[in-house]
Amino acid sequence: MGIVLGPNQYGKAETRVVRIVRDTPRHEIRDLSVSTALRGDFTAAHVEGDQSQVLPTDTQKNTAFAFAKSHGIASPEDYGLALARRLLEAAPSATGATVRVEEYAWDRILVDGVGHDHAFVRRGGEVRTTEVDVSTSGAQVTSGIKDLVVLKSTGSEFKGFLRDEYTTLPDADDRILATSLAATWRYADAVERDWNAVHDDVRTLVLATFATTYSRALQQTLHAMGSAVLEAHGEIAEISFSAPNKHHFLVDLEPFGLENPGEVFIAADRPYGLIEATVCREDQG
Numbered sequence: 001m002g003i004v005l006g007p008n009q010y011g012k013a014e015t016r017v018v019r020i021v022r023d024t025p026r027h028e029i030r031d032l033s034v035s036t037a038l039r040g041d042f043t044a045a046h047v048e049g050d051q052s053q054v055l056p057t058d059t060q061k062n063t064a065f066a067f068a069k070s071h072g073i074a075s076p077e078d079y080g081l082a083l084a085r086r087l088l089e090a091a092p093s094a095t096g097a098t099v100r101v102e103e104y105a106w107d108r109i110l111v112d113g114v115g116h117d118h119a120f121v122r123r124g125g126e127v128r129t130t131e132v133d134v135s136t137s138g139a140q141v142t143s144g145i146k147d148l149v150v151l152k153s154t155g156s157e158f159k160g161f162l163r164d165e166y167t168t169l170p171d172a173d174d175r176i177l178a179t180s181l182a183a184t185w186r187y188a189d190a191v192e193r194d195w196n197a198v199h200d201d202v203r204t205l206v207l208a209t210f211a212t213t214y215s216r217a218l219q220q221t222l223h224a225m226g227s228a229v230l231e232a233h234g235e236i237a238e239i240s241f242s243a244p245n246k247h248h249f250l251v252d253l254e255p256f257g258l259e260n261p262g263e264v265f266i267a268a269d270r271p272y273g274l275i276e277a278t279v280c281r282e283d284q285g
């Protein structure tokens with residue numbers, strides 16, 4: 001029985017690229033973590049140790065920095081596509097290049113209510129993401145948000161569920177619903193568009209739907225958020241969510257002679273429910 005090389009890819013992970021635009025006194029900042037990977041026919045490198053077709057991961061990292069200057073970072077998607085296309089071109093044995101980007105947002109520091117020109121404060125929490133893939137058969141862009149922590153203090157129930165001899169969970173008519181949401185949405189094509197505007201609008205829709213939808217379960221909330229995004233954005237083919245159910249349990253205050261009508265909770269760490277769903281268009285399964 002022969003032994004052969006299976007799927008493989010290689011690249012530089014988590015290159016931290018910070019780009020300042022300083023053409024005017026009012027600076028702009030983009031703060032990224034960039035991971036690149038090439039795939040293709042790299043058999044000689046693995047089997048014989050032949051590096052002649054290997055574009056070093058160090059070069060991939062250098063290209064990420066050079067493109068931050070020469071191409072600029074109008075959006076993670078636009079930058080990622082340019083970088084992936086360049087890497088594919090630079091490595092003749094490659095058939096595909098993937099660029100994954102995480103973006104960390106910075107806000108201007110407010111001084112007397114006015115945003116400062118060149119002093120920023122890191123916005124905590126959520127991370128903007130994109131993964132672009134460029135290959136001989138075309139380009140694909142999947143963008144997203146992660147670590148978007150949201151909570152609603154009412155407007156959520158979980159009841160009427162299947163019960164067996166191991167079920168102890170009581171029906172909940174009014175519970176806290178909280179999650180650290182990760183969403184990724186796949187664009188139908190990679191044509192140039194205002195990627196930043198779509199990102200902002202998807203974020204707004206997801207948050208507004210979370211807030212305003214009465215939730216019978218996290219599953220139903222995810223479906224509602226996905227439907228709102230697909231209804232508003234024809235350029236998005238599908239959207240996937242991963243949502244840990246951050247359980248909040250009512251604390252028993254009876255031993256202290258106190259009532260607790262949905263006011264004091266313990267925020268549990270682990271375990272957590274993990275609810276995941278993709279919402280897509282009928283014609284795309």
Ligand SMILES: O=c1[nH]c(=O)c2[nH]c(=O)[nH]c2[nH]1
Pocket residue numbers: 158169216217218219245273275
């Ligand atoms: O929204 C929820 N979905 C579930 O599937 C589930 N299961 C559970 O124990 N609590 C919850 N909550």
